[in-house]
Amino acid sequence: MTELFSKSARDALLGPLLDSGWEIDSDGDVLEKTFTFGDFTEAFAFMTRAALWAEKWDHHPDWSNSYKTVNVRLTTHDMGGLTSLDAKLARKMDQLLT
């Protein structure tokens, strides 16, 4: 079962994400990052790849796109906060850029 992060798990899993540009909102329940690409085709290609993983894992981002930027907000709505699913999808999104 997916559970809200314990303090130790949170530090271990979220630390590397914070180092790569993700931020946690002031309430501590949303992981957020803005990705910037070369143009719209690159931004939407990223969204398309991320969408396939989101659907595969049944864990979907709240995200917005304006031309070459994509803002992503991750949270586990069912649990009311951050879980390992959010960390997993965040890591995948970063990996798609490498």
Place this chain on the structure above:
Amino acid sequence: MTELFSKSARDALLGPLLDSGWEIDSDGDVLEKTFTFGDFTEAFAFMTRAALWAEKWDHHPDWSNSYKTVNVRLTTHDMGGLTSLDAKLARKMDQLLT
């Protein structure tokens, strides 16, 4: 050249869009609509089709997606308001649903 709407063109082109659920923001420079689908796959399929038209016409939406909803905001940034490009893309998005 794409120009800001005259009053008469605005009424003629935007009227049918307002009838189909589009709204104009209080400043009069953004067309907005929220589309609701059956699930994420339907919502993202709509975005993918709309993205191809947006790129083809070099006119891109500001939009956000949360699971099965897609919020679309259209404006012509270069002109600082609404133009026929916004009406054209709005009509296309509606057509994609029929």
